[in-house]
Amino acid sequence: MNAHAAAPPPASALDDPRDHALAVAGLRAGYGRGGDIVCGIDMIQKPETIVTVIGPNGSGKSSFIKTLAGLLPARAGRIEVTGRDITALSPARRVAAGLAYVPQEANVFASLTIAENLKLATEFIRGRAGVGPGQRERVLALFPELGQRPKTLAGNLSGGQRQMLAFACALLANPEVLLLDEPSAGLSPKIVGETMEAVVRVREAGVTVLLVEQNVAAALAIADEVVVLVAGRLSLRAKAGDVKQADLAGLFFGKEA
Amino acid sequence: MVAQLFLNGLVTGLLLALPALALTLIFGIMRFANFAVGALLTLGAYAGYLANVTFGLPLPMAAAFAALVVGLACVLCDELVFERLRERGSITLLVASMGVSLVIENICRFAFGNAARSFDLAVARPIRWNGIRINYEQMTTAGVVVVALILFHLLLSASPLGRAMRAVADNPSLAAVRGVERRTVARITWMLTGALIGIAGVLAGLDRAIDPLMGWNYQIPIFAAAILGGLGSPLGAVAGALLIGIAEEMSTLVLPPSYRQIVSFSVILLLLLFRTNGLFGAKAVRK
Amino acid sequence: MISYLVTVVIFVAIAALVGLALNLQWGLAGLVNFGVSGFVALGAYAVAITAPHVGWLAAMAFAALMCAGLSMLLSLLTIRLEENYLAIVTIGFGEIVRILLLNEGWLTGGALGISGIPRPFAGMTPAGWGDGVILVFAVVLVTAAFAFSEALVRSPFGRVLRAVRDDPTVTAALGKPVLALRVRAFAVGGAIMGLAGALHAFFLTYIDPSQFTPIITAYAFMAVIAGGRGSNLGLILGAGSIMLILEATRFLKDIIPWIDGVQLSALRLGMIGVGIVLMLILRPQGLVAEPKRRYGEFFPKDAAGPAPNRALAEGGKA
Ligand SMILES: Nc1ncnc2c1ncn2[C@@H]1O[C@H](COP(=O)(O)OP(=O)(O)O)[C@@H](O)[C@H]1O
Numbered sequence: 001m002n003a004h005a006a007a008p009p010p011a012s013a014l015d016d017p018r019d020h021a022l023a024v025a026g027l028r029a030g031y032g033r034g035g036d037i038v039c040g041i042d043m044i045q046k047p048e049t050i051v052t053v054i055g056p057n058g059s060g061k062s063s064f065i066k067t068l069a070g071l072l073p074a075r076a077g078r079i080e081v082t083g084r085d086i087t088a089l090s091p092a093r094r095v096a097a098g099l100a101y102v103p104q105e106a107n108v109f110a111s112l113t114i115a116e117n118l119k120l121a122t123e124f125i126r127g128r129a130g131v132g133p134g135q136r137e138r139v140l141a142l143f144p145e146l147g148q149r150p151k152t153l154a155g156n157l158s159g160g161q162r163q164m165l166a167f168a169c170a171l172l173a174n175p176e177v178l179l180l181d182e183p184s185a186g187l188s189p190k191i192v193g194e195t196m197e198a199v200v201r202v203r204e205a206g207v208t209v210l211l212v213e214q215n216v217a218a219a220l221a222i223a224d225e226v227v228v229l230v231a232g233r234l235s236l237r238a239k240a241g242d243v244k245q246a247d248l249a250g251l252f253f254g255k256e257a
Numbered sequence: 258m259v260a261q262l263f264l265n266g267l268v269t270g271l272l273l274a275l276p277a278l279a280l281t282l283i284f285g286i287m288r289f290a291n292f293a294v295g296a297l298l299t300l301g302a303y304a305g306y307l308a309n310v311t312f313g314l315p316l317p318m319a320a321a322f323a324a325l326v327v328g329l330a331c332v333l334c335d336e337l338v339f340e341r342l343r344e345r346g347s348i349t350l351l352v353a354s355m356g357v358s359l360v361i362e363n364i365c366r367f368a369f370g371n372a373a374r375s376f377d378l379a380v381a382r383p384i385r386w387n388g389i390r391i392n393y394e395q396m397t398t399a400g401v402v403v404v405a406l407i408l409f410h411l412l413l414s415a416s417p418l419g420r421a422m423r424a425v426a427d428n429p430s431l432a433a434v435r436g437v438e439r440r441t442v443a444r445i446t447w448m449l450t451g452a453l454i455g456i457a458g459v460l461a462g463l464d465r466a467i468d469p470l471m472g473w474n475y476q477i478p479i480f481a482a483a484i485l486g487g488l489g490s491p492l493g494a495v496a497g498a499l500l501i502g503i504a505e506e507m508s509t510l511v512l513p514p515s516y517r518q519i520v521s522f523s524v525i526l527l528l529l530l531f532r533t534n535g536l537f538g539a540k541a542v543r544k
Numbered sequence: 545m546i547s548y549l550v551t552v553v554i555f556v557a558i559a560a561l562v563g564l565a566l567n568l569q570w571g572l573a574g575l576v577n578f579g580v581s582g583f584v585a586l587g588a589y590a591v592a593i594t595a596p597h598v599g600w601l602a603a604m605a606f607a608a609l610m611c612a613g614l615s616m617l618l619s620l621l622t623i624r625l626e627e628n629y630l631a632i633v634t635i636g637f638g639e640i641v642r643i644l645l646l647n648e649g650w651l652t653g654g655a656l657g658i659s660g661i662p663r664p665f666a667g668m669t670p671a672g673w674g675d676g677v678i679l680v681f682a683v684v685l686v687t688a689a690f691a692f693s694e695a696l697v698r699s700p701f702g703r704v705l706r707a708v709r710d711d712p713t714v715t716a717a718l719g720k721p722v723l724a725l726r727v728r729a730f731a732v733g734g735a736i737m738g739l740a741g742a743l744h745a746f747f748l749t750y751i752d753p754s755q756f757t758p759i760i761t762a763y764a765f766m767a768v769i770a771g772g773r774g775s776n777l778g779l780i781l782g783a784g785s786i787m788l789i790l791e792a793t794r795f796l797k798d799i800i801p802w803i804d805g806v807q808l809s810a811l812r813l814g815m816i817g818v819g820i821v822l823m824l825i826l827r828p829q830g831l832v833a834e835p836k837r838r839y840g841e842f843f844p845k846d847a848a849g850p851a852p853n854r855a856l857a858e859g860g861k862a
């Protein structure tokens with residue numbers, strides 16, 4: 001997976017693994033032969049919290065999340081989920097290790113039905129505990145409308161419904177950590193509210209959520225912590241309550257390190 | 258007369274359905290229209306000939322042998338050529354498939370020469386019914402293709418493998434997250450579609466003489482069928498093949514039989530002019 | 545021996561013309577054409593049919609215009625679609641031309657073809673100089689086509705096309721005018737293929753459909769790939785070396801006696817296929833790489849289009 005040997009993470013970043021749902025150290029990644037887009041990210045997230053990543057367009061938020069999910073190979077650094085090193089695993093094995101991912105766009109199979117999307121969510125994932133009919137019932141209870149129209153093509157769903165289907169597919173794998181890339185993109189304000197409520201419900205079900213959002217107001221309302229990503233680096237980390245939107249404007253343009 | 262032509266057209270269409278389905282499935286996963294489909298069909302016919310005439314096997318076993326040979330040939334081509342060029346875009350893949358087509362055609366020519374050949378078959382008397390004549394080869398073709406299509410439909414629509422194939426065609430990176438490896442699915446798809454083309458090659462060899470250029474007779478109708486159905490849509494390809502088959506045969510009412518391919522070509526042009534997405538959907542517009 | 549050499553040189557010239565044309569279409573404009581043999585055949589038949597009535601110059605102009613017009617139609621039909629559609633349409637076109645030539649005997653002579661095609665300057669040529677005149681004619685034609693292609697490549701027209709070929713985002717940002725440019729490049733390529741066909745007809749003075757098999761298309765692609773997409777000089781070298789290899793392999797028969805004529809030709813054609821594939825995999829830039837001309841010098845940086853276009857372009861590829 002990663003051709004470059006991972007640099008040993010700074011010991012301080014990963015001191016007590018049991019306390020971390022997600023731990024990232026010295027993470028670097030980029031596309032093809034291009035330069036790094038993710039330029040050395042260190043981050044630790046406590047279990048059952050919501051952390052929101054915000055940052056200007058093109059700052060590498062999606063690339064960061066893709067690297068965590070395994071779609072973009074890490075050039076250096078280390079990723080741990082509940083204390084287990086997953087840096088070398090394929091995307092699917094990361095899911096089996098408890099890391100689920102909902103992409104920014106094209107996050108469902110549009111030409112497949114709802115039922116088929118839900119089936120595919122787990123049928124090729126091997127070795128994940130807690131995946132089965134019980135989990136399916138719990139997830140469908142969170143998103144009742146999905147159970148009602150199993151034969152509908154996912155491509156024919158509205159933006160909000162599609163987002164719910166994508167959440168449900170991710171949750172069916174019974175993840176410890178859920179990565180969400182801009183779930184509110186392109187949704188109407190009312191649906192954004194519903195989506196954020198769904199994120200809160202997911203957290204209440206015991207899942208740790210790492211959320212990328214452009215919609216800062218909506219994200220701040222539900223997040224425990226905020227990190228700001230500018231040009232591939234984390235430039236600020238703060239409790240959601242301590243951050244005012246006005247402060248963020250300055251950070252977006254990368255003044256602070 | 259019209260009924261007879263309709264029936265002939267249906268059988269021709271069924272014969273086209275297998276390679277058209279293969280073309281469209283490969284398009285779904287690899288995003289290029291495989292120019293070599295005609296040459297692979299020829300290879301299937303020769304593989305069947307080898308098994309049937311040289312080894313003296315009965316025709317069903319010859320067809321199975323042809324399916325295996327062409328399936329393996331497809332996997333080999335993918336491994337050696339297409340997979341290596343996949344990142345370079347569909348034009349490169351198209352050009353490469355032309356090279357592959359040339360190689361396969363000339364392997365057949367090298368091994369069997371230019372002379373026309375045919376299977377070793379007992380001559381059976383055609384069945385007549387209400388003035389319509391159905392011969393043994395047509396019944397075989399119809400039977401084999403219908404069974405193959407039903408099996409393929411079940412595979413695609415109701416099996417985990419079929420779901421995985423459709424998932425990769427739809428969205429390869431999401432499929433990877435779901436544990437469906439594009440590479441594995443691509444290999445299986447090449448094998449299966451190769452088998453379809455191999456069987457079609459044997460059926461084509463029942464219908465006409467086997468020679469190194471026989472695949473060219475099917476190339477345009479196969480592409481027309483796949484475009485008619487919307488490139489990438491399996492059900493569309495089958496429906497498109499039937500329509501093309503019937504249109505080609507019916508056209509002999511007004512055009513000389515040698516102009517049948519022109520009918521297919523006109524269908525392609527008309528579709529591109531008026532309905533780019535094929536009759537059954539599937540997006541064709543560039544990015 | 546002399547006449548054999550003349551034949552080889554003229555075949556190289558025809559291959560070079562066809563290759564230059566394909567290099568414009570595929571190398572420069574990024575539009576693939578699998579119907580090359582059809583355009584060459586049309587050009588040949590056009591001069592064969594019209595030259596006796598209107599003279600060689602008008603006949604060649606007619607051949608070039610007809611091929612340009614048809615190329616333009618085919619590319620217009622598919623320019624907004626994925627590359628695959630133009631490929632399919634051109635494959636079909638090549639086959640259809642062959643079928644029409646075979647079956648419209650009243651015009652084309654069917655399988656027998658057309659003979660007695662008058663060569664240019666035939667009336668003024670002293671006896672025994674025929675080959676020399678056609679040789680000069682061929683060299684002049686190739687030189688003109690080469691100079692024209694080079695000028696085109698260096699013109700703003702060529703630079704826009706190259707930029708578009710290399711970066712789809714630019715197409716998206718510039719929109720329609722670029723499509724028109726690509727159609728034009730495709731038409732010019734078609735015209736040159738028609739001229740190659742004309743040269744073919746004038747040289748042999750006898751044509752029939754069997755001379756225009758899809759193998760011409762394969763040679764042209766091989767020449768462009770070997771020469772390096774976009775490089776006209778490389779192309780001439782490519783076309784030349786392919787013809788030399790093809791001619792040289794005729795003598796393989798003397799070395800490998802157990803091989804029969806059909807097998808030998810299968811071997812040579814198969815080699816072209818292997819060559820195409822190998823060159824694509826091992827040396828994508830060809831033997832002579834396209835001279836690096838940056839398009840940054842032509843497009844200011846902000847013309848690269850807004851981010852959403854890029855996302856779309858990548859979504860389409862995935
Ligand atoms: N598939 C890709 N190939 C090459 N570069 C890419 C790709 N996707 C994104 N990038 C580049 O990476 C940078 C960060 O993009 P992205 O992670 O999508 O940012 P964000 O999600 O914060 O808007 C951008 O400069 C973009 O051009």
Ligand SMILES: [Mg+2]
Binds near residue numbers: 063
């Ligand atoms: Mg993003």
